[in-house]
Amino acid sequence: MEREAKAVVQKQAMKLQLIHVPFGLGAGRAGTELGPGDILHAGLVRQIRNLGHDLADDVWVSCADKPAAAPAPGERLKHFAEVAEMSRNVCTEVSAAVESGAFPLILGGDHSIAIGTMAGLAAHYPSLGVVWIDAHTDMNTEATTHSGNMHGMSLAIALGKLRSFSYADIPGAGPSIKKGNIVMVAARDIDPGERELIRKEGIACFTMHDIDRLGIHAVMEKALEIAGSGTDGVHLSFDIDSVDPVEAPGVGTPVRGGLSYREAHFALELLAESGLITSMEVVEVNSLLDPSGRTARLAVELIASMLGKRII
Numbered sequence: 001m002e003r004e005a006k007a008v009v010q011k012q013a014m015k016l017q018l019i020h021v022p023f024g025l026g027a028g029r030a031g032t033e034l035g036p037g038d039i040l041h042a043g044l045v046r047q048i049r050n051l052g053h054d055l056a057d058d059v060w061v062s063c064a065d066k067p068a069a070a071p072a073p074g075e076r077l078k079h080f081a082e083v084a085e086m087s088r089n090v091c092t093e094v095s096a097a098v099e100s101g102a103f104p105l106i107l108g109g110d111h112s113i114a115i116g117t118m119a120g121l122a123a124h125y126p127s128l129g130v131v132w133i134d135a136h137t138d139m140n141t142e143a144t145t146h147s148g149n150m151h152g153m154s155l156a157i158a159l160g161k162l163r164s165f166s167y168a169d170i171p172g173a174g175p176s177i178k179k180g181n182i183v184m185v186a187a188r189d190i191d192p193g194e195r196e197l198i199r200k201e202g203i204a205c206f207t208m209h210d211i212d213r214l215g216i217h218a219v220m221e222k223a224l225e226i227a228g229s230g231t232d233g234v235h236l237s238f239d240i241d242s243v244d245p246v247e248a249p250g251v252g253t254p255v256r257g258g259l260s261y262r263e264a265h266f267a268l269e270l271l272a273e274s275g276l277i278t279s280m281e282v283v284e285v286n287s288l289l290d291p292s293g294r295t296a297r298l299a300v301e302l303i304a305s306m307l308g309k310r311i312i
């Protein structure tokens, strides 16, 4: 993959475009719509400037904060209209950021924002690699979901696995993401239908079991190999619930047995060192569930590691 011409994380300063997506209707609990504000409040801009990077003017994506209607009982795609509209807007802004030559840093919001992020990225990187760090795999479809929450479907949508919604429905979107370009890391809570789809498609999934067995270093090297070969850009989608709830209590769907504080930092330090990452998003910070504010502060620290911060 050609690296020179792209805005990738490397030792030099770069221009970053913050794209805020205050959207929480893809999740089952309120609070993630406050994520961008909470992450800013925790000192993100100061960290970015300390690292020597430039910032373009912030973009705030307009999205519904209240549902137009309550979902019907047993609804398979809750708040579909709002998710679809948000996805179109995110796609437009992410695509514009790439066009401007900036490194897109997208702040959610719940994980449904990744639908629009990857749609916009794929317009510029038709063979996009994706590193998906998450306790979950977000591979449900309208046929397999138990919750109807669309943040549990973003990867399946990116792969073109939903009958009722695909990138063809988003103006300006690129092609669906190729299954061989995706790698999941830190998974530990997978629904039966997701497991079946992952196995059937042969998608790379490094669970916490693999991290225990091989260590985070080897897992990240393998992950980079998968997402970085034969691709023309690599997106990092970082769900903060990948980190253990002891460190990241402010999430709507916490799962014990997650990444330790240092495993999370080390994973991002390795991604930064690789020089392959062309965009990043951080999702699922829910400070309503964390009065201490430590989850948002952790998000800022982890972003700094991804943007080149080192211990010495």
Ligand SMILES: NC(=[NH2+])NCCC[C@H](N)C(=O)O
Pocket (backbone or CB within 6 Å): 110, 111, 112, 136, 138, 140, 145, 146, 147, 148, 149, 151, 152, 153, 191, 239, 241, 253, 284
């Ligand atoms: N992005 C997330 N936190 N996703 C959680 C998904 C949980 C569950 N698998 C569901 O479909 O509802």
Ligand SMILES: [Mn+2]
Pocket (backbone or CB within 6 Å): 111, 134, 136, 138, 151, 239
């Ligand atoms: Mn997720």
Ligand SMILES: [Mn+2]
Pocket (backbone or CB within 6 Å): 134, 135, 136, 239, 241, 242, 253, 284
């Ligand atoms: Mn998750």
